[in-house]
Amino acid sequence: MSTTLRLRRWQKHALDDIEASDRRDYLACVLPGGGKTTWALTVVLRHLRANPHRPVVVTVPTSSLKVQWARAAARFGLQLDPRWDGRARIKPDMHGIVLTYAQVASATEPLARIAHDAVAVMDEHHHVGSDRTWGDALEHAMATAGLRIALTGTPWRSDDNAIPFATYDAEGELQPDFVYSYADALADGGVVRPVMFPRIGGTMDWRASTGGEITATFTEALTKDLMAQRLRTALHADGGWVRSALTQAWSTLQKVRADDPDAAAILFCIDQQHARDIARVWRRITGDQPIVAVSDDPASQDKLEAFANGTGTCAVTVKQASEGYDAPRARVGVWLTNVTQPLFFAQAVGRIQRWRPELGPRQPAWMFLPDDIRLVALAHGLVEQRTHTLRKREEADEPAERAERDPEQVSLFAALGSQAEEPQDPDAAVEAAWSAAPSTPPRHADDPALEIAVPPPPRRFAEDPDGVAAFDILDDLRTRNSEAVRAIARMTGQPHKAVNQRLNQTAGITRIGNASVRQLQARLKAADQWLRSA
Template identity: 40%
Template sequence: MPEPVVSPAAPLRRSITLRQWQHEALQAFLHHRAANFLAVACPGAGKTTFALTAARHWLKGDRLPLVVVAPTRHLKAQWAQAAERFGFHLEPDWDASTGDIPSDMHGIVVTYAQCASAARTLFTLSRGGIVILDEVHHAGGDLTWGEGVAEAFAEANTRLLLSGTPFRSDDAPIPFVRYTLGDHGDAVSDYEYDYGEALVDGGVVRPVFFPRFDGHMEWVGADGSMKEASFSDDIASEDRGARLRTALDADGQWLPTVLVKADEKLRQIRKQQPDAGGLVIAMDQEHARACAALLERWTGEAPAIALSDDPKASDVIEAYARSDQSWVVAVRMISEGVDIPRLRVAVHATTTVTSLFFRQAVGRIARWTPGLTSQKAYFYVPDDPRLRHHAQNIALQRRHSIDKRIEKEAQRETALDDLNRAVQIEEQPSLFQALSSTALGGEETPPPADDGIDPHEDIVIAAEDLAGLPIDLPPPPKLPGRDVDAKAALGGLRAKHARKKDLRNWNADRVLELVRATGMEHPMVNAELNKRSGIGRVAEADETQLRRRLQAADDWLESLRGVR
């Protein structure tokens, strides 16, 4: 997510420049009388900046609970880092055993899974405060998650719900969401900002194009019979999944062909943007490794692989985001929410075909990067009818929006002269077997007129597209032992939660040294250190207490060395 543009001001006040939609959404939120506010804004539009600005205004410097709920562990850390830029110290490593919000933190970040397991604790912790529920449709993905969210935040004063795309519920309704048909149907948003509007505004999202590839697939059906079809063939709905899975089989020819085409496009883009990256969304972990092997065989460079069974997956994503490595392969970890603005190319190599998932995946390559005047992005997809439908809907929205921009630009006399003054703003049947697959069409043959590829479509950004609306920010709540000064108002040089994590790790290292040096058991060493430093539990200790405990451990070790 882009850094907010901060204006110098008095020590206890700051201002931030918001995009037009963020400003409108903020005003709608501040004037909203109900406890629940649902903001739907396309991926890349800046929901995080809007939400944290809203939290600053809602809190008005008061020390009230602030809780953020995110879909994944990686996104917890991402939210904590973003909050630092707004002067909020949020603890992403909180768990139910910790109990309350740490005394030196403004709030916590938890996952939807944690809401299910720690609902009672969160109920007490969040009472009277504000809760931000990111990608709130996840609360409907698991019945226990929804129940947990409903219980955990029943007594929160305000609940700010965020989603990157409109959603609906035909089964269990998502807590705190209003629906068109009572407890089901389409979710009713209080503010909505879609992909088309973002394209018209300019400088928010990229125009995304959808090269689609047909193919000829052969497989053994669930009943053991031989089957074959292309994506253009009308087949029984129960065979569509097998056809798509066959195309995506790493041992066939369809997938390698499409990966090569996608890499060629990425290489072309990297001539203008050297750090541009590509994303492959795979079916599962085994498939992800196979896709990575295909890419390495073609490119000579091993791609990054982010797998949910790897405890270091978040580190892999962060390292990739900071590097200029070409490709990253993932299953779901990067398909939603993860912020890697340099991604310009993606390959849909998964059998997940829902509209919600598709739009979220497209969002990974749609975020505009300041400083580049032309930023087309490309999402390579199988020409499966379901995916074709999703792609055509977005392409139609894109074309309509670019037409609007052309009309808008025609009314500007010196738009191109202003470019240099642009500013930064912020399970398969047992008998199923894939036999072969061959890619057909794509960019080598003239595409059908409705496949969303038009080389002449682009967005030209002028300075006035990027001009935002500055607003004042109330100071963040004061923490014990800290003055809200100029630096604290927008976060310190290093995130407090990261410093505390380091201190807990160093404390754990000292305990191991003391166990070896004294022959005492771990619990005994921990209890003695807690006694010497005057704390109850390490998990509940603030930064000052952790430093005091670390010093107590060092003093103990030094005294043991003196005895020797």
């Protein structure tokens, strides 16, 4: 039985567009937080109604996104396996698999067999243009897929590698089939937050890589190398610029939390040691202990998930909380990294712009920036879109300057000190920024044309798991089976290997990792009977 789903306006337009075409490849460029996952799953389910035999293959850049996609799909009744081992076929109680682009490269041939005539969804598709190995592997693995849907929120590339299955014009410009921008989302209302970009100036003192001492503000023209050194000096954790930036961010967050008690900040840092140093400064200013999520901490993803669902005030990270991370309660960001690439900038801003309907029409976000011309250029593009959309200006948007990460000479470089340009009245500055924040109520919310029927996927379970992800059920059954094996081994004195072999034979299992839900349930039932008779 079909269910009814209310789409956003862009989702309905893009759905109508892809269903009206006979294109085998479709590229949708949708800003972070715009709802591209829901749209893609809707397309897949409606496509499976006419093509129930087709498997579903979803590719993503990171392991955490595998789990997010599998759980999102399960809410629609679509079961995707994020534990695919690169060898086995799709489990009988699964509609498909979800895997990383790295897995595509390491298991290209097995995937090509599974993906034959499949519905393929390639999330954050721009990643395969950055790694030629990934791109070549994806082209081969998905060559015979029946339908290929590519999604990206940030389609910029800093290299010359073409993105597989994408269309380019004669000048080499990417030609998406559908585009939904920040300006479009603000015009619709109720999709993303308007982001404010307070720029903090200052005076920096440092010893250059050549050995001489330099003093400069952000307004002074410098060479590329000296610009990089000036920014690194401002971002030094023990400098005055960082203290001022964090103090202003904390004041803003306190104002936001008066109406939104769960609101939080995310601090984007240079490297792991820098993140720990910044966390120390934040704690000194606020009295609050932030979570620190860095790559060498195996618990970092768990920390970020707990932060997303908690009430703590701050997360400090390097690149762990960028693409694919969803924490809608984050409303304040501080740019404390020397990365000046458009791709990462857009991803970071995307972490604080996600809309929460329960907060009402006025829920701005803030990203505090060094007043560095390269970062200002990146923010300028978003600010122009925001201003043009919300204030109905008629002048054309000016193109944002493309910025690149600057190679830094570190032989003799040393940050000596920094002093931020402080607002004369910090409280008044916060109030002024809050007053200037626009209201963006959702439009078209009552349009009946946005309601569509979403059919259920082909049946895989004897009983509907009611939105629960099958891989979570499998994980639970594997855990319970392992506990039963240990209990039998203790009671009978038999080795674990012998117990496992007997139970596998009873349930018709060759490898526990490839077992279906029914097989694991039968295995657990046999183990319970063995325990009762022992």
